[in-house]
Amino acid sequence: MIKKTSKTPLRFLSAAMSIAALFTLGCSQDTSETRTAHVHSHDEDHDSTYHDEVAHQDDGEKSEGGPNGGRLITSVEPAVEFIVQEDRTVVIQLLDENRNPVTPTNQVITLIGGERTSPTSLAFAKKGNRLVSDQPILEGASIPVVLQIMASANAAVVREKFNINLSECPTCDYQEYACVCGHDNH
Known part of the structure; x- marks a missing residue:
């Protein structure tokens, strides 16, 4: 009597190996740029500005602030300045290319x-x-929000996601939600 073998374990093993290979390839964050950027010994004598540049290469870029101290959003036309007032209501100011107010x-x-x-x-x-918002934003120092902007009632929606962090930035004149310093977590 000839015994038949099942192909199910082989199929399962093949699928598991394929998934493992995908995870292994997808998880690698080492790019050729980062591999070649730092290929010298720390004992070598060289200019320290290289290390300063590499250490801060993933710092955010400085951004332009709004003319009224708010967060400038340029992904829409006209640009939008998002401003949180003292009473926690939100003001949206539309701005032209010269950052002058535009009437909605x-x-x-x-x-x-x-x-x-x-x-x-x-x-x-x-x-x-x-x-102007119909009500104030929620209480709290840092509130995650999604701002949805449509140029007209039937236009495509542009979404901006950020935290309204009302803390004062220690290095610029803006609150953290509108900070122009370029550091993380805005």
């Missing part, structure tokens, strides 16, 4: 923030040449 026309802007399990939505209404 039919832009649709919403802000969703807070905990994912119970988010709060803010709508904006035109007041003068600005858009």
Whole structure:
């Protein structure tokens, strides 16, 4: 009597090896640029500015601040300045290419923030040449938000995700949510 062998263990082993190979290849964060950037001994004598540049190469780039001390958002046209007022209401100022105020026309802007399990939505209404939120932002020093901007009611949505961190930046004149220093965690 000839005994048949099952192909199931071989298929399972083959699938497991394929998945392991994908994880191994996908997890490598060592790029050719980082491999070649630092190939000398630390005992070598060289200019320390090289180390300063390498140590800070992943620091964020400095950004332009809004003319009113708010966060400048340039992924839409016209640009948007996001400003948190003393009473925690949010003001949206539209800006032209010279950073001069532009009167809102039919832009649709919403802000969703807070905990994912119970988010709060803010709508904006035109007041003068600005858009002002219908309610203040949530209490707290750092609030995760998604700002949704549409140039018109039927335009594509542009989403900006960031934290409204109301702490003062120690190195610039802005609050952390609008900081222009280029350091992390904004």
